[in-house]
Amino acid sequence: MEIGISAFAETTPYADGSGTVSHAERLREVVEEIELADQVGLDVYGLGEHHRPDYAASAPAVVLGAAASRTRRIRLSTAVTVLSSDDPVRVFQQFATLDGLSDGRAEIMAGRGSFIESFPLFGYDLDAYDELFAEKLDLLLAIRSDPANVTWAGGRHRAGIPGLGVFPLPVQQPLPVWIAVGGNPQSVVRAGTLGLPLALAIIGGMPEQFAPLVQLYKQAGRDAGHDESVLRVATHSHGFVAPTTAQAEAVHFKPYQAVMNQLGQERGWGYFSHTSYEAARSRRGALLVGNPEEVAEKILFQHQHLGIDRFMLHLSAGTMPHADVMRAVELLGTEVAPLVRKELG
Secondary structure, three states: EEEEEEEEEEEEEEOOOEEEOOOOHHHHHHHHHHHHHOOOOOOOEEOOOOOOOOOOOOOOHHHHHHHOOOOOEEEEOOOOEEEEHHHHHHHHHHHHHHHOOOOEEEEEEEEEEEEEEEHHHOOOOOHHHHHHHHHHHHHHHHHHOOOOEEEEOOOOOOOOEEEEOOOOOOOOOOOOOEEEEOHHHHHHHHHHHHOOOOOEEEOOOOHHHHHHHHHHHHHHHOOOOOOOHOOOOOEEEEEEEOOOHHHHHHHEEEEEEEEHHHHHHHOOOOOHHHHHHHHHHOOOOOEEEEOHHHHHHHHHHHHHHHHEEEEOOOOOOOOOOOOHHHHHHHHHHHHHHHHHHHHHH
């Protein structure tokens, strides 16, 4: 099983009131985190796309391109590319370029996104939320199937392409495309029907609750005639790892609580208390915070119930000291991942 990291390049205020990291500094920190993740043997790093002041990575492909020249093995992905408000031609060009720079380590994780700021920013109607994604995914896959000669009839939101090339050509043929979902059954079925790997965001509830979605995905893939080997499943969960459980909580809780309550105000969630935090940290909860043994146990718990092929730990949902995040990256690669791999043989 692959083990990696996802991040949003957050620039929320420090929980101790000491200020806010600049966008420029946070972007440089992310590149350092990716470089270290590669050095300690992690398999993948996924960077999210956002268009709001509390996140710095509105152009993940640029950041991943900077990391490509400083890494050798780790796969470089988005988490996610908000395809609905982007141009699939430019998305493909950017990641084909990244694929060349990294010698075949680029991936696109396409999703509709959990934030909507990009729609008014790029002039798209939010009422067409689902239709935009379906149409643009169709075009992206048409480009991927034959980038040197793209023929696409067009749709309601974009003109067709009459046999034109999209360059540069990627190293990988085809360029990997994952579908990221939060729990929508229709999205799961679409990924299975298309034979694309599925990434599930598990940031609340209990991981085993997602087992029916995995089964639905696999069945849709089989019904469409796809081989089981292409029906890969990844999960992405919030968490943090430190040498001891007490250290992990001391670094993680306050920044995480601040972010959850800020988003809660925006979305109408209830107050996220320390009791909420402890419930989420329980063995069957979605939050992976603790020492290396505890985090490894919870990754294995997801594997047991969901049969996942990849796990991505979202390390810093709120801004934390860079040194602590780097230590967490190191522990994930040198202690957590070996424990998981040993157990799985």
